[in-house]
């Protein structure tokens with residue numbers, strides 16, 4: 001087949017999948033690359049939707065394809081098969097369209113000699129539609145074993161929640177009008193349906209709202225009333241929690257070592273008309289003129305609590321990454337503790353589901369640094385009393401609030417330095 005009808009959407013999906021699974025790049029970075037190669041926004045978005053669906057259901061797709069393969073195909077053909085099967089089994093594409101576009105894709109990626117195999121396997125795997133998958137334990141298949149084991153009794157609820165895309169969550173300025181069509185969650189987060197474009201909402205241009213997952217809005221609340229208080233946001237960019245602190249009336253110093261992410265923080269705060277002191281520095285080296293009595297450490301982490309938004313994460317992370325994150329978190333906790341005034345409050349948070357990055361780090365910090373917990377009470381975390389751990393910390397996961405569509409996985413602890 002010499003003449004190939006290029007299909008930019010499927011080409012984009014293939015490029016994204018290959019960037020993630022073969023080159024181990026984050027999906028957002030791979031999408032930016034497509035933009036630099038002048039792939040139109042519409043094809044980037046449609047390709048992203050397909051690639052994200054493949055990544056979300058990778059274990060199930062591979063198990064279903066496996067039953068029709070007698071020997072392992074080349075990696076490129078495996079991607080083509082995954083893309084075809086995901087469209088028919090998860091994205092509602094008619095089977096014949098999924099098969100024919102995949103055959104064309106096999107040619108387009110220089111693998112035309114496998115076109116017959118693609119045609120035969122996809123016809124069989126799509127013949128019965130999504131019912132084909134009923135025999136599979138999909139949540140289990142789609143979760144790497146080490147992650148499943150690490151999530152203990154919550155593993156199934158978490159993995160089930162990962163099968164759906166996250167909704168759009170917004171924080172709004174106190175007293176401002178919520179956007180139409182949203183539901184108001186117990187912690188005052190406004191939730192809009194998956195796929196809503198925030199930039200089209202009147203409150204976005206009107207500077208009354210910003211994007212922040214319901215769980216991500218909890219750590220700042222643990223300080224209580226911050227009006228007029230000096231607060232150090234130690235790992236601040238791109239600034240969701242900085243804005244929440246500023247909106248609550250705090251005098252915020254927002255520090256991050258990543259200049260590009262801080263540019264986004266500056267843009268976000270400027271859009272909201274918020275005045276924040278921004279510092280570009282390494283938290284491990286920087287020290288303030290005088291200690292702070294409120295410090296937020298929203299530490300860098302494995303981000304396994306955000307898999308609904310970043311379905312590539314289970315396929316990129318390895319157990320050793322958790323150890324690396326934990327070592328960095330310990331160093332940042334040491335630094336935060338050194339900047340905390342006696343009697344001050346340190347809120348430590350991570351968007352990770354891994355105990356080693358949450359409870360493990362805080363237990364070690366208390367023993368090492370003499371910090372003590374100020375355990376959370378039900379009124380600190382509206383609607384999430386059941387997410388308070390026996391130690392008095394907050395542990396959320398995507399399977400919570402299923403009736404409203406879940407939330408990100410976060411861990412947060414409130415610590416004090418004895419006066």
Ligand SMILES: C[S@@+](CC[C@H](N)C(=O)[O-])C[C@H]1O[C@@H](n2cnc3c(N)ncnc32)[C@H](O)[C@@H]1O
Pocket residue numbers: 234235236237238239240241242255256257258261281282283284298299300301
């Ligand atoms: C989880 S993100 C912060 C998200 C942010 N708090 C928000 O709500 O939008 C972690 C941040 O830590 C920053 N970071 C990592 N190591 C750092 C260090 N040693 N010093 C300062 N910032 C650091 C990263 O650049 C990243 O922006």
